Amino acid sequence: MSKGTVVLAYSGGLDTSCILVWLREQGYQVVAYMSDLGQDEDFDEARNKAKKLGCIEVIVDDQKQELVEDFVWPSIQGGLVYEDRYLLGTAIARPCIVRGMIKTARRYKAEYICHGATGKGNDQVRFELGCYALAPDIKVLAPWKEPQFYERFPGRNELFDYARLHDIPLPVSPKSPWSIDANMIHVSYESGILENPATFPPEGIFQMTVDPEKAPDTPQMMTINFKEGFPTSVQLTGDATLLTSPLEIFTTCNRIGAKHGVGRIDIVENRFVGLKSRGIYEAPGLTILHKAHQDLEVFCLDREVRKIKSYLSERMAEQVYNGLWYSPEFELTHKCIQESQKNVTGSVTLKIYKGNVYILGRHAPVSLYNEELVSMNVQGNYEPTDAKGFICINAVRLKEHQRVKQTMHKIQSQ
Ligand code: ARG
Numbered sequence: 001m002s003k004g005t006v007v008l009a010y011s012g013g014l015d016t017s018c019i020l021v022w023l024r025e026q027g028y029q030v031v032a033y034m035s036d037l038g039q040d041e042d043f044d045e046a047r048n049k050a051k052k053l054g055c056i057e058v059i060v061d062d063q064k065q066e067l068v069e070d071f072v073w074p075s076i077q078g079g080l081v082y083e084d085r086y087l088l089g090t091a092i093a094r095p096c097i098v099r100g101m102i103k104t105a106r107r108y109k110a111e112y113i114c115h116g117a118t119g120k121g122n123d124q125v126r127f128e129l130g131c132y133a134l135a136p137d138i139k140v141l142a143p144w145k146e147p148q149f150y151e152r153f154p155g156r157n158e159l160f161d162y163a164r165l166h167d168i169p170l171p172v173s174p175k176s177p178w179s180i181d182a183n184m185i186h187v188s189y190e191s192g193i194l195e196n197p198a199t200f201p202p203e204g205i206f207q208m209t210v211d212p213e214k215a216p217d218t219p220q221m222m223t224i225n226f227k228e229g230f231p232t233s234v235q236l237t238g239d240a241t242l243l244t245s246p247l248e249i250f251t252t253c254n255r256i257g258a259k260h261g262v263g264r265i266d267i268v269e270n271r272f273v274g275l276k277s278r279g280i281y282e283a284p285g286l287t288i289l290h291k292a293h294q295d296l297e298v299f300c301l302d303r304e305v306r307k308i309k310s311y312l313s314e315r316m317a318e319q320v321y322n323g324l325w326y327s328p329e330f331e332l333t334h335k336c337i338q339e340s341q342k343n344v345t346g347s348v349t350l351k352i353y354k355g356n357v358y359i360l361g362r363h364a365p366v367s368l369y370n371e372e373l374v375s376m377n378v379q380g381n382y383e384p385t386d387a388k389g390f391i392c393i394n395a396v397r398l399k400e401h402q403r404v405k406q407t408m409h410k411i412q413s414q
Contacts, residue, residue, distance in 0.1 A: 003027040006112035012046030030055040038184025077229035089186025095325035098130030114141040126323035133326035186283035212261030212355025219353035229341030257284025292348040
């Protein structure tokens with residue numbers, strides 16, 4: 001008797017292949033789901049492998065466009081950066097994958113979703129909270145948190161034995177001594193030999209970007225246009241084509257950033273489950289887009305609005321990191337941020353050179369920047385004598401502070 005249908009987040013690797021067979025052994029019908037997020041992967045090979053392992057269907061879901069439009073664009077608009085450095089390349093892809101899995105579950109009338117994330121990371125939280133939020137009736141199976149599963153597979157040797165027993169093709173290349181998560185936005189490297197936070201990233205670890213030291217000696221200039229905080233087009237200097245589709249804009253920034261060694265970081269971050277972990281990331285295109293957006297935003301936003309927006313950005317980044325894309329707090333924060341971006345419209349010109357993104361200039365059709373008002377050469381609608389009073393009144397508080405300090409000092413030395 002079948003226990004029902006399960007949609008498995010399948011990667012083609014050893015772990016999820018063993019999970020696939022194990023699920024069948026447990027009496028489930030399996031739909032293998034793969035999201036094509038632009039990662040460098042042989043989907044045909046993975047599809048054939050999954051078919052051989054006896055799943056009822058293999059889905060390769062091309063999600064590149066929705067990833068960029070529905071997840072990357074809001075995160076650029078929102079200026080989402082976790083703990084000042086991580087651009088959330090894995091975290092924003094998870095809710096996209098979850099959406100694809102839930103659609104698939106509905107199509108196949110599946111009652112279950114299964115993922116191969118472990119019990120110590122953020123990804124389990126993102127998968128599961130995402131599923132429960134979008135489809136409260138669906139149940140999540142997470143074998144790496146089931147004693148029945150992990151006691152049977154305490155190490156890789158047991159997985160290999162199981163694979164041999166069930167004709168699961170063994171990986172041809174040896175597993176890298178770290179864990180990789182890749183999509184078109186970024187590649188992350190964690191665990192294994194990287195767990196010692198003092199070890200340097202080994203030579204050749206990076207898959208996406210060139211070493212900034214080996215990057216071209218000729219810089220690339222480019223102009224990115226924005227409307228209400230969203231990128232709308234990009235133009236490379238020396239090339240007449242104006243690229244306007246989100247996917248084209250993103251892949252162009254990615255290509256240029258990768259070629260010039262932009263967007264590598266090595267950090268220790270705080271996981272939602274309470275652990276600190278070391279991660280090495282590369283996100284070339286996203287880095288360029290974030291820098292350009294940030295420059296235009298400061299140019300366009302009112303000073304006080306910018307402060308509130310930056311608080312909201314931090315909250316939203318935390319929500320995304322913690323797997324709360326589909327949450328009421330995210331909805332509210334996202335709406336407020338969209339409201340703040342109404343006049344973040346204009347263009348920024350950049351120079352990309354040896355791992356850096358230099359801002360060369362910016363332009364906005366309408367902005368709070370008033371060249372005449374700020375000019376040293378023109379008085380404009382600004383009375384310098386007013387500044388005298390402004391400073392005097394602001395000094396009242398500072399003078400009072402000094403008075404109290406001196407009084408305290410006197411009392412203490414008596
Ligand atoms: N630490 C990053 C994050 O939580 C990257 C996680 C990568 N995931 C993986 N399964 N290797 O977003």
